[in-house]
Amino acid sequence: MPDRRLSVVLRQAAPIPLDVEFSCEPGQVMAIFGPSGSGKTTILRAIAGLYRPEQAQVRSGGESWTDTSAGVFLPPHARTVGLVFQEYALFPHLSALGNVMTALGHRPRAERRHRAESLLRLVHLTKRMSSRPHELSGGERQRVALARALAREPAVLLLDEPFAAVDKAVRRRLQDEIDSLRRTLEIPLILVTHDFDDAVRLATHVLVVEHGRGVASGPMSVLTSRPDVAFLREAVGLGSVFDAVVTRVDAERGLAALSFGGGELFVPARAGMAGASVRVRIPAREVILAVGPPQGLSLHNVLVGSISAIQVEPTSDLVIVRIQVGDEFLLSEVTRDAVARLQLAVHQRVCALVKSVSIEVQQTSRA
């Protein structure tokens, strides 16, 4: 297995300000997440060699694609990248098959057709191979674009807002397909999105970008530890994200039990949940703190932990309390008054109370 780690450093003051540095390992999915106009697409273009920033270093495994300090700049056709464009950018004069075959120039001529057909089958587009792009629906075009990007046998797969142009139902299916696909690909995957749903569903890692500057990066749990990242707070609301497994489903009570690094959580049961891996998000404003075990409540979720940090918000009366529960962290948004009343302090043991219906659950794999 060749080393296919992607590492990227981009810096420039103008015309598009850039200041990011990250790396992504094979099998990881890095979501570049930020408001529109924050330079996310420019980052992808710089990786693909379609844009040359003032100072840049792009390395894929042992290959240097861009190194401005050494005067290295490989043209895009010499880089093995698969890029799925936001509007798909299919070749309008070629059929779906022709589009995919165009990216198979590195394969012997006799193999190309067969290979393109099997790629289109892989993205579940078996019937419309000879259709031109304008005859295809948005979802179908997206699949052709994905097959074309994979045809290149890329060392890195780049997806630019891949779900922006399809409706919600299609979006959900495509997310599932990309997710199962990336498990079979031993390459880094970079996903540009302004939609937090995409990030939660697909990403293992996140890079938050504001005005071209990487303001936070790391595993998904970075979201739990960085209440200071303004965009995350505004777009998503503050909250903690972690992975869990559905251990049992109690159909009679309508509840499912999730096991996570901090113990057990109960959420409303949904069909097909049993045994599945899920990603859980608990919004900070939905977490209530108590200094002792509460009684006589309708709540299912009482998590006992200790306060690891208290962050006072300078501009509001709200305080963010970070609680360690087992191996995971929860964030709770409470008022300044509540902190004073309960005399909350770091290292103090508290109970975090969460209504089961407030917990957002995304299935990340089938049972």
Place this chain on the structure above:
Amino acid sequence: MDWSALGVSLWLGAGTLVVLVPWGIWFGRLLAFRHFRGKLLVEALVTVPLVLPPTVLGFYLLVTFGARSPLGQAFQSIAGHSLPFSFAGLLLASALANVPFVVQPIQRGFEAIPRDVRDAAACCGLTPWQRFVRIEVPLAWPSILTAAILTFAHTLGEFGVVLMVGGNLPGETRTLSVAIYDRMQAFDDRSAGIMAATLLVIAVATLMVTTTLSRRVSRARA
């Protein structure tokens, strides 16, 4: 009917295409994709023959390539005859007069290709030449064809520049449109009428072909 005049006209049309279209593809594409200082001026210069009276264009060509000019003398020493009043001179004049008819449609054709599509071709591993041949030219093809047809038709009808630069030498520089004028001066209405009708038929056919082409393209991209 002056068959040799028809022959000169057709040769001139074909020759203009051969000289102008490859250059027009290169230059139109350059104007479509590149941004450079003075592009506005270049675009204006390309359009000039469209608004300039043909006699003015002819005058400057005669001055530039006349027997007393360095360019004219250089041509004379190479070719053995002077550029004005020869088919070569006619071809040069016709090519210059037709620059806007070739460059502008081709430029629009290349401009209509979305940048993402060109970038996608690069990301598919196509070299610049492969991108040009396999993606750009097929997508700009209707515009290139339109430019070629318009240029051919326009060359057949060109009168002012032809008369100024080429004169009226039978079999050498007398085109159909000059022959019509010539016949009318000689009160030969019948010959003039036949030749005028020939040009009219060619013009109508040309327009029908270009309209059909552009319809087919807009349908294919709908």
